[in-house]
Every structure is written in C-alpha cells, then in structure tokens.
Amino acid sequence: MSTTSPLAVTVLGATGSIGTSTLDVIARHPARYRVHALSANRARRRLLAQCRTHRPRLAVLEREEDAAWLREQLTEAGLDTEVRAGAEALIEIGEASEVDVVMAAIVGAAGLLPTLAAVRAGKRVLLANKEALVMSGGLFMEAVTCSGATLLPIDSEHNAIYQCLPTEHRGGLAQHGVTQLLLTASGGPFRGWKAARLAEVTPEQACAHPNWSMGRKISVDSATLMNKGLELIEACWLFDARPDQIQVVVHPQSVIHSMAAYNDGSVIAQLGNPDMRTPIAHGLAWPDRIESGVQALDLFEVARLDFEPPDETAFPCLRLAREAIAAGGTAPAVLNAANEMAVEAFLEGRLGFAGIGELVARVRDACPVESANDLGGILEADERARREARMRLECR
C-alpha cells in the first residue's frame, strides 16, 4: 500500500459527526489517503477550518453566498481549493474520475442523489447515510451490482454484521448457514420509560445519548427507536435478509455492535468501544485493518453485558418501520420523509415527542404505496409525504 499513491477521498457531509470522525482517521494515514473534496450544508466556518487542515482540491456548500465567503477566506489564506455551490456540484465530487472513495455522511434524503451518483460511478462507497438506502433500497442495490461499486456499511451495527458474515455473503443468508442477524440497540436515553413520561421530553433530553455522540437528527431517531427501524430496513437491503431474519436486541452498554447467528449454534459478535472511527477505519481500509485512534476495549471496565427486548408499545416507530418494509415499494421512502419532517418539527418545538410516531403513522395512511422501480417515483413519494406532513403540522 505504501508504495502506491494515496487514495483520493470525497467526504460528503464533512462537517458533521461522521464527517469529522472520518477526517480524524484519514489524517492518521497520510500515505494511504488524501482528501479530494469536502462538502457541508451551511457550516462554512467549520468547512474553512477543515480546508486549512486537509487541503482538498474542492469544497462544496449549499448556497452561493456561503461559497463566495469561503472562496474569499481561502484566497486570503493562500489556499487553492476550488469552491462550488449547489446540488450538482455535490454529485460531481462523488462521481469524478479521480475519486477512489466516497464517504456518504450527509444526513437524510438530501444525501440520496450524490450517494447514488457515487455508487453508479463504481466507487468504494462508505455508507453512513442510511436514509438514502432506506428510500431507494432495490434501486440502490441494483446500482451497486451493475456498476461494481464496493459498498461498505458504516452504521456501526451493519458494519459489525458485515464483519461477522463470510466475506462473500451475497445470495441469501441461509446459503451461508446464517439463521439470524441480531441487531443491537442501546435503547436510547429513554429506555424503560413509559408513554406518559415520554410525552414531556425535550429536544435537549432526546439529543443527550448515553453512549454515542451524534448529529441531532440521528440522536432523536435513537430516542424514538426510529433509528433502529431505519436500520432494520437498511439491514434487509445490505444483507439480502427478510425482516423476520432480523431480531432487535436492546443492549444498553453498546459494546456489542451486532451479531450473526449460524445454524451450528455459533453466534459471532463484533465488540468495541462505541466510537464511529472503528467502522470508518474498517470501511476505509477493508480488507486491510488500520489504526483508528479508538481506545482498546477494557472488558473489566465493561464488566457486564445486558440484553432485553425492545418496547414497541412505548416506542411505536420501530413497528412502523417494520410495517413499511413489509409493505414494500415507496412505503420506506414515505416513512423516512414523514420522520424527517416530524423530527425537524420536534427539534424546533413545534411537535411533542409522542407526536413523531403519530405524524409518521398519519402520513403513511395518507400516502398510497407505489412501486419504487425508478428514482422519479421515489422522489415523488418523498415529496408527497413531506406535503402531507407539512399540512398536518400546520393544521395543529
């Protein structure tokens, strides 16, 4: 590896929690990786700091006014990073011929088109942006097969399962003797709480995760268990699994990141400290291993591992996700869009915590399930679900 030139990496969503951890790992291995491009939505100051440190060829922001500001700052600093704005530029930095690896770390549906473009261009795609796969499942996986892209899951659970499965696991789990995937969940900050107490929770409480430090949207998803629902759908697509082959196991310590059970009685688990730099380093270097900066796991400090079933009565979002994958077609895209709208409203104080699941269910009931064979249909379903959600939020 050290004799070849470093791999060129684009980080979509560089200023977020996953983006920052990715740059931390990359910076530890300058002979293996160089940063080709970085993107952010509005966080121009953070992106400027990252440009100073990582010297990318390109930087992309959503708005032209932020891009103009960044251009000026970079010129002043004597850096020659080219700055672009808008959705088209995001797609270009993922599919450009000089790019080897794309970290898809934009949050939500906004990441779908650039992630899919990177997949279609046959890149090594490190998938953190689970919403993109939830929305477009079949189409996304077909694009991986057609283009020969290497798709590596970064979501810690899926990365764990990937590590617990045989290297070539395509063609159905049963063929490899896998009987079940055990998807672990921390249970979030409100584990054990009942509906009455949950009605009162604030965005600050919801974003204070006991084990992981993450962006606000996924923090709320972890608190409602919608994150586990999205991950269930994600696992079905990534590992060609049926929903009934996946068991959600609440494991409050977040040390086992997930498991695969085999027909001979073996259960293989992947363990580690809850730090996203482990799956990121795994995705970057696979099939090699590289140092990630994560502290070694001290089992005596962990001392015990607990397991319990999820409470789908107090946390209905997991059930809603299960129903969406069973319904198929555009149902997961509708679920995702309604959830994004609900979480945004919750974070802005316009919707209570229990209102998130309620809104998702209402929007689901208002949106017919269509086939999800083409991108146009998926984007239309996303748009329709957002309209339905907006209407219901405004009528309250």
Ligand code: NAD
């Ligand atoms: P975050 O909110 O910290 O960062 C999101 C990044 O995306 C930022 O760089 C932001 O500028 C950019 N962004 C946001 N909206 C955008 C838009 N409309 N257009 C372009 N860019 C936009 O989020 P995060 O916690 O880093 O999560 C990123 C993704 O990774 C999510 O899909 C999340 O579910 C997944 N993920 C995160 C973690 C974690 O530990 N944080 C773990 C597993 C999976």
Ligand code: MG
């Ligand atoms: Mg996860």
